[in-house]
Amino acid sequence: MDFLFTREDLAKYPFSKDAREYIKELNFDYKDFGTPYGQKILERAYSRVSAAIEKRIIPPLFDEDLDVEILSFPTAVLLVGSIKDSLLSTRYAIAESKRASLFLRNEPSEKILYLASDTFDWKIAFNEDNRFQGYVFRLFFKDYLTHIPEHSPAWKLSNRILEYGEVLLTKHDAVRLLEEAVKMYILERLNKKIELEDSLGLFSPWIEKLRSSWSRYKAKIEKWKTVDYGEEAYPPCIAALLNDAKAGKNIPHVGRFALAAFLLNIGKTVDEVLEIFRHSPDFNENIARYQVEHIAGLRGSRIRYSPFKCENMKSYGLCRDDRKTCKNIKHPLQYYYRKGIMRKRKHVEEKRVP
Ligand code: SF4
Structure with a gap:
């Protein structure tokens, strides 16, 4: 060292x-x-x-x-x-x-490598292959897979350079994966009975x-979350998916996930979400219920899934910000709450005007 x-x-x-x-x-x-x-x-x-x-x-x-x-x-x-x-x-x-x-972002690569291998036992090494300029590290694929921060195209193994069981990483990638490792380490400590x-x-x-x-x-959050701001506050991406679902169009799997996760997160019930998907050409009540309950955190890991953030919606081709109404928006839920609160305020002000 x-x-x-x-x-x-x-x-x-x-x-x-x-x-x-x-x-x-x-x-x-x-x-x-x-x-x-x-x-x-x-x-x-x-x-x-x-x-x-x-x-x-x-x-x-x-x-x-x-x-x-x-x-x-x-x-x-x-x-x-x-x-x-x-x-x-x-x-x-x-x-x-x-x-x-x-x-970590401001640390030399040597220190990042040291922390990753010494504290988290990652099999990580410097990339010395000139064919892969810009990639600083090589990480054993299993360590990579257990620390992927989110399920998005950018982190999919199939979209990565994989050689001899090692994934090539930029410094930015390594820091993001380490961030996940720190979170997992702390959660593991907290989950032990203290x-x-x-x-x-x-x-x-x-x-x-x-x-x-x-x-x-x-x-405060619960109160804020249970307010129903109505479909007028849905962001364009979700409104488009909802229209397709209601029209019985075949929505791709990621689109169904994004729509279901969004609706569940704004307080819709599993049954209300299922009603929307009922128009799908391949609707199967048992399978759909299982999937929606899984997203709601009622099955499996018991974690309620959050909808994709805008960056990931874009990479899946689901963003519909055609009229540029999503300025400074990073997440569909952010759009919904922001728009909903603005509409509510406007409504209150209009009521006040004699
Ligand atoms: S910018 Fe975000 S909220 Fe707006 S349409 Fe695209 S994905 Fe949806």
């Missing part, structure tokens, strides 16, 4: 193997959280989780004391794990992974504060 993995690196990547070993050496135990120094760590841990709830990202700011920054990570994991809410766990894991990704022995009540005030801000946030 011809670079130093410094203490600042441990603070940037507190999930890394080096950081874990360093934390063990610090020998910081439960009673130490009762000291002013321990309270500082708890405060920073709280601010990590709080930022994940409020802003979805943890600002890459360091406490001036790097040890506080390093120790606040496992402490934050304890706080989140004690709340036992899978949505919060996911939100926190994503926010931490995005924080790491912001740092039973916190808080005999001195050092953690409970922080846990309670987080629990109540998370409940407030969830209530």
